Amino acid sequence: MSQLELLYKGKAKSVYLSENPDELVVIFRDDITAFDGGKKDVLSGKGSYNAAVSSFFFSYLEKNGIKTHFIKMIDENIMLVRRLEMIPLEVIARNRAAGSIVKKFPFEEGQILDPPVIVTDYKDDEHHDPSLNDDIILALGLLTQEEITYVKETTLKINRLLYDYFDELGLVFVDFKIEFGRLGDEILLGDEISMDSMRLWDKETGESLDKDVYRFEKGDVMSAYARVVEKMMFKK
């Protein structure tokens, strides 16, 4: 990929221009970070796990009527995607209270949130990703009112599909973060869907099988990711 021009290097993915101006090449690297990059490591094979899980879910969602940027895998950690104009929002859906919502509000860890809670954070390192309400999203010109409704409804649909999928694997789909982008007049799901950007708990034992294993040193994060991938392969 060295001949391709690097467009953007994130904490765990690098995005390159491709020969086609409408398409980008995303490389899922083996880097893992937490706490705004305050903790970081390189774990061999982690990029491939996240790419495999993301590509599976993008295809799964497409089959279920959700438009995504996914085109195809080029290699085990390299994905070809449609070029979107990304919207700087982190859309988080929560089925159980965990992480920052427990720190900010009087929820019990693990408390069921029904209906699921959707939170939108502004993707802006300088301001430490503050939470936005609809009025601020409108005032910043990030989305129209119609688009806010579309993004929330689409997030709830994705949440339902993934919740049911993981439920069958014996996993609780606690929460997840997704990002959207524009392609012409349409809004598509972009970025990734992987264990880096979700919380998953074993239904029986309550063990974390996601990036919290790395964040809070709960064990070997690669073994946790491998367990999720194995369960998914066994189901397919």
Ligand code: C5P
């Ligand atoms: O930290 P918090 O509890 O707000 O995270 C909610 C969910 O969103 C978690 O699954 C977390 O991994 C994910 N997230 C993310 N990227 C961020 C912030 C949160 O993937 N920048």
